[in-house]
Amino acid sequence: MQRYTKESVLAKALYGEVLLAVDNVTGMKVAIKRMNLDAATSRTSIHGIPIAEDIGMEKQVNRAVSNGKDGCHPHIMRMLRDFEEDGMGHFVFEFCSGxxxxxxxxxxxxxxxxxxxxxxxxxxxxxxxxxxxxxxxxxxxxxxxxxxxxxxxxxxxxxxxxxxxxxxxxxxxxxxxxxxxxxxxxxxxxxxxxxxxxxxxxxxxxxxxxxxxxxxxxxxxxxxxxxxxxxxxxxxxxxxxxxxxxxxxxxxxxxxxxxxxxxxxxxxxxxxxDLHLVSLRGRKRMIVRKWLAKMRRRLHHMLRNVLPSMKNAPGVVGL
Structure with missing residues (x-):
């Protein structure tokens, strides 16, 4: 961990915690998932509760999608490196500030x-x-x-x-x-x-x-x-x-x-x-629905006021 300066704890994790840190080599902010290897190996949380998370598979997939021959995917959080130190496993990821x-x-x-x-x-x-x-x-x-x-x-x-x-x-x-x-x-x-x-x-x-x-x-x-x-x-x-x-x-x-x-x-x-067209059609439907609802209310109001007087008019039957 000497390469990194810890800034804060972002979240607690099943096997440890996720840290916000600065990479002292690149100056970049990174997220470090820090895991107790004994807990991870036995598939129990740090509190002794059995869990399904598999850090071996997690490491394998992260390596495959972050450092493959085709490079990383723009919509997968990239693992920059992984290492073990003092009984702890570390996955270093790009930091997503949003x-x-x-x-x-x-x-x-x-x-x-x-x-x-x-x-x-x-x-x-x-x-x-x-x-x-x-x-x-x-x-x-x-x-x-x-x-x-x-x-x-x-x-x-x-x-x-x-x-x-x-x-x-x-x-x-x-x-x-x-x-x-x-x-x-x-x-x-x-x-x-x-x-x-x-x-x-x-x-x-x-x-x-x-x-x-x-x-x-x-x-x-x-x-x-x-x-x-x-x-x-x-x-x-x-x-x-x-x-x-x-x-x-x-x-x-x-x-x-x-x-x-x-x-x-x-x-x-x-x-x-095209995303603009999808959104535009959605807005148009909303406008049409609101207009129809408004017309229905007006028609209902008009009929409620007109029909009583029509019932008394000569020649009007069955209303």
Whole structure:
């Protein structure tokens, strides 16, 4: 750690803590994930609680996506180096001063959602192309740099893309329904589901249900009628442009065999269209909806005032 000057503790971590520090060689601010190696090796937190985080896999994935032959991805938080010292493991990352996506004001406008979500989707697609799956995609695991660019991070629950898994991991809001069935699942569709939940939260400000299993009545309704029906019932459908709604339905298909693939998501019109046009259409729909609502109120008011007098008029029958 002699190369770095600690400035503050950014967060507590399962195996240790995350530090804000200055690299004395480059002068750059960095984030250092500092982990107790005994706890990490035994897969228990520093308080002795068993956990699923695997720092070996985390290191492997970070190296693969940060220092591969094609270089680092612009929307993945880059690991600059890693080392061990005095019984502690250290991952040194670029510092993202914008904080977590979770901390941003929600819901976001359509144009911002399309921009940020496109960046996250590109990052996930890159990870999949390298043979890994994240399995813990969430607003908390997307950071923003000083320019507002999204950076996917935290690969402690990652696995290889072709390895069938039985592990129930991730955050409850984002976990795919097949995880709860205990029949085993292929991991790539799990990332697509989590992306769908993330996109929905960005657009509406809230997750659609607590967990994607049959113990949750809202999930059961989605399972039977689709996500559009729930959004209509909640009266938030107007917040979501049609291309985004179509993408949500495809990403949140309960059956993983019918769910959109990462290739489908990458090439969907919502992410391929000009962002200004997506936003403009969303604003136009809002204007039209408000105008129609105003006209309906005026018509209702007019009929309420006119019809009583018409009922007493000669020749008017059945009103």
């Amino acid at each position: 904080g977590e996506l979770f901390e941003q004001t929600l819901p976001m406008d359509t144009m911002t959602v399309a921009k940020v979500f496109r960046q996250v989707v590109n990052a996930v697609h890159f990870i999949h192309s390298r043979g890994y799956v994240h399995r813990d995609i969430s607003l908390e695991n997307v950071l923003l740099d000083a320019n507002g660019h999204a950076k996917l991070c935290d690969f402690g629950l990652a696995t290889t893309i072709d390895e069938r898994s039985t592990h129930i991991v991730g955050k409850a809001f984002y976990m795919a329904p097949e995880m709860y069935l205990r029949h085993g699942y292929m991991p790539a569709p799990v990332d697509v589901w989590a992306l769908g939940i993330m996109m929905l939260i960005l657009l509406t400000g809230a997750p659609p249900f607590a967990r994607a299993n049959d113990s949750d009545t809202v999930f059961l309704y989605v399972k039977q009628h689709g996500i559009t029906s729930v959004l209509r019932a909640w009266k938030v459908l107007h917040l979501i442009p049609l291309p985004a709604l179509d993408l949500l339905e495809k990403m949140l298909a309960v059956d993983p065999a019918k769910r959109a693939t990462m290739h489908d998501v990458m090439h969907h019109p919502f992410l391929r269209e």
